[in-house]
Amino acid sequence: MFFQSVCATTRSLLSQLAHQKPTIILGFSGGPDSLFLLHVLDVLKNEGIITLVAAHLDHQWRQESAAEALFCKKYCAQKNIECIVHTADQYAANVPHSTSKEATGRNLRRAFLTTIKNHYSAQAIALAHHRQDQFETFFVRIIRGASLSGLTCMKQYNPPYLRPLLTYNKSDILTYLEQHAIPFCLDPTNNHETFLRNRIRHSIIPACTNADARFEQKLESTIQQLQQEDTFLQQLTIKKLTELSHTNHAGRSVINLSGFQNTDPVLQRRMLLDLLITQQRHFLPSSATINEIIRFLMGIKGGQHCVTPWIIKKKSNIFWIE
Amino acid sequence: MFFQSVCATTRSLLSQLAHQKPTIILGFSGGPDSLFLLHVLDVLKNEGIITLVAAHLDHQWRQESAAEALFCKKYCAQKNIECIVHTADQYAANVPHSTSKEATGRNLRRAFLTTIKNHYSAQAIALAHHRQDQFETFFVRIIRGASLSGLTCMKQYNPPYLRPLLTYNKSDILTYLEQHAIPFCLDPTNNHETFLRNRIRHSIIPACTNADARFEQKLESTIQQLQQEDTFLQQLTIKKLTELSHTNHAGRSVINLSGFQNTDPVLQRRMLLDLLITQQRHFLPSSATINEIIRFLMGIKGGQHCVTPWIIKKKSNIFWIE
Numbered sequence: 023m024f025f026q027s028v029c030a031t032t033r034s035l036l037s038q039l040a041h042q043k044p045t046i047i048l049g050f051s052g053g054p055d056s057l058f059l060l061h062v063l064d065v066l067k068n069e070g071i072i073t074l075v076a077a078h079l080d081h082q083w084r085q086e087s088a089a090e091a092l093f094c095k096k097y098c099a100q101k102n103i104e105c106i107v108h109t110a111d112q113y114a115a116n117v118p119h120s121t122s123k124e125a126t127g128r129n130l131r132r133a134f135l136t137t138i139k140n141h142y143s144a145q146a147i148a149l150a151h152h153r154q155d156q157f158e159t160f161f162v163r164i165i166r167g168a169s170l171s172g173l174t175c176m177k178q179y180n181p182p183y184l185r186p187l188l189t190y191n192k193s194d195i196l197t198y199l200e201q202h203a204i205p206f207c208l209d210p211t212n213n214h215e216t217f218l219r220n221r222i223r224h225s226i227i228p229a230c231t232n233a234d235a236r237f238e239q240k241l242e243s244t245i246q247q248l249q250q251e252d253t254f255l256q257q258l259t260i261k262k263l264t265e266l267s268h269t270n271h272a273g274r275s276v277i278n279l280s281g282f283q284n285t286d287p288v289l290q291r292r293m294l295l296d297l298l299i300t301q302q303r304h305f306l307p308s309s310a311t312i313n314e315i316i317r318f319l320m321g322i323k324g325g326q327h328c329v330t331p332w333i334i335k336k337k338s339n340i341f342w343i344e
Numbered sequence: 345m346f347f348q349s350v351c352a353t354t355r356s357l358l359s360q361l362a363h364q365k366p367t368i369i370l371g372f373s374g375g376p377d378s379l380f381l382l383h384v385l386d387v388l389k390n391e392g393i394i395t396l397v398a399a400h401l402d403h404q405w406r407q408e409s410a411a412e413a414l415f416c417k418k419y420c421a422q423k424n425i426e427c428i429v430h431t432a433d434q435y436a437a438n439v440p441h442s443t444s445k446e447a448t449g450r451n452l453r454r455a456f457l458t459t460i461k462n463h464y465s466a467q468a469i470a471l472a473h474h475r476q477d478q479f480e481t482f483f484v485r486i487i488r489g490a491s492l493s494g495l496t497c498m499k500q501y502n503p504p505y506l507r508p509l510l511t512y513n514k515s516d517i518l519t520y521l522e523q524h525a526i527p528f529c530l531d532p533t534n535n536h537e538t539f540l541r542n543r544i545r546h547s548i549i550p551a552c553t554n555a556d557a558r559f560e561q562k563l564e565s566t567i568q569q570l571q572q573e574d575t576f577l578q579q580l581t582i583k584k585l586t587e588l589s590h591t592n593h594a595g596r597s598v599i600n601l602s603g604f605q606n607t608d609p610v611l612q613r614r615m616l617l618d619l620l621i622t623q624q625r626h627f628l629p630s631s632a633t634i635n636e637i638i639r640f641l642m643g644i645k646g647g648q649h650c651v652t653p654w655i656i657k658k659k660s661n662i663f664w665i666e
Contacts, residue, residue: 165555167562169569170492221555229547233487233540240489243631247491251577254610288576309565 024194028062032186044145047138050076052094052207055150058195076105079134090207152187161222174249259292276340346516354508366467369460372398374416374529377472380517398427401456412529474509483544496571581614598662
């Protein structure tokens with residue numbers, strides 16, 4: 023029942039891709055979650071509705087990592103699934119390094135998966151995040167500070183990422199693997215209290231569940247409501263941005279300045295975020311950066327303003343970002 | 345410095361009331377927070393910028409409650425501040441009783457304070473919620489389930505309520521009382537783990553602070569951002585509601601039905617919430633109630649639909665709520 027339900031959810035998500043037989047890259051760590059998702063996607067591969075490539079990044083941070091890479095390769099070979107293994111050092115030069123080891127690890131995996139996706143001209147990248155990962159993400163965002171968009175957490179389909187397990191419980195995944203005697207790798211750093219996510223998993227989530235047994239169910243519906251409000255605001259933002267944009271005689275896409283100045287600060291922030299991300303995907307601008315740019319745009323002074331890595335240029339009644 | 349800062353914040357909040365010398369009702373429990381706020385408001389009373397009335401509700405739930413009421417009376421008499429003490433049984437008949445004792449207590453206090461406010465034709469009710477109360481409220485909302493509006497928590501000025509201490513720390517309040525040897529009552533139920541708020545205070549908040557020392561600061565700025573996005577959506581809602589409303593020949597305020605049906609679900613929910621609250625302040629409609637009404641309004645069938653205590657009537661191209 024559980025396995026069939028996940029397969030049905032995955033088929034339904036795949037139908038959103040508008041591609042006859044999409045190629046799916048699976049982010050495959052060899053841990054229980056991605057191993058379970060490999061089994062689900064293998065069913066869809068055997069049904070002939072997807073082409074499947076498993077992709078494993080060997081971070082080389084731990085002793086066991088070479089053995090895990092070997093495990094992934096052998097497991098896929100048994101199931102006749104193509105498996106790509108790369109080492110993280112190949113991507114280190116092109117990825118921003120964060121003070122948080124988790125963030126750097128995620129950046130490396132993203133760069134790796136994007137490379138593999140491009141190499142195979144794949145339609146999507148499947149990730150094995152489950153329901154409890156979603157709740158942990160919510161608290162990571164709360165503790166690090168977030169806007170509404172941040173609190174909406176992960177989505178089942180956020181191109182190019184597919185998360186078919188997002189509404190399923192970790193406990194059901196583990197039960198399935200146990201019942202079918204499926205082996206998997208266990209990452210010992212999942213228990214290290216040095217990682218914020220582990221402290222959330224071991225202290226905050228149990229405290230919330232003790233406070234009220236319906237906590238997970240309530241938080242799930244809260245996140246859904248936040249996603250609806252955020253999507254609505256995002257639609258307004260895109261509509262406003264389209265209204266205020268035009269291509270100037272030099273072929274550059276520019277924004278009408280007085281139109282921007284007369285827009286509510288909430289949409290101003292969102293419009294800028296959209297523009298900055300379009301220009302440079304590697305860095306997510308901080309709240310302080312956004313505020314600094316808004317002050318420049320609302321001011322009388324023209325010219326240009328530099329907030330590394332962006333340059334905002336203002337001239338007559340238009341502005342643009344380089 | 346701290347005391348002066350709170351006085352300045354309070355004066356600035358009072359300036360929003362647009363009343364020469366407003367009468368302020370203070371919700372006065374005799375506990376440290378409201379006792380501190382009494383001292384602040386007493387300064388403003390002596391400056392001649394407010395008229396002050398302290399209002400204490402004796403819940404009669406605990407042994408100590410009569411002694412606390414007496415303490416409040418005597419304390420105010422010493423400072424020459426008018427103090428009203430009522431017992432909760434006077435209000436019990438007119439207040440919805442909740443399964444949660446905390447919620448019932450809050451409803452009783454609200455009914456009491458509103459009565460006193462009306463009696464004195466006062467301009468505002470001052471409450472002594474501080475910064476840590478705000479964080480606890482956030483988690484109460486998370487654990488019980490909330491929409492964006494719920495997560496925005498309490499505001500410094502949300503007519504008729506003023507919360508001058510909302511950005512100040514409990515620890516600074518206690519230090520001030522200690523330094524000035526000001527006595528106060530201590531409610532022993534503040535430590536009972538039967539109350540959700542106490543479980544949050546004793547388990548969840550410390551777990552979050554242990555996870556990251558900047559947690560309180562980050563959550564404060566997250567709440568501010570949510571308030572901005574929520575206010576913007578609320579303004580859109582009121583604008584849309586005004587657009588779609590008119591007074592019909594019978595003198596009733598009605599809403600254009602096809603206009604409502606063509607509005608985004610996010611604004612539909614908010615418009616309905618607004619209409620239902622205007623009609624009946626005692627009950628906050630649940631998410632399920634709102635969804636049920638939307639289904640009725642989006643359907644082809646006319647007539648009326650009853651969701652106690654509201655009746656929604658639909659006729660030709662209009663609807664209204666009774």
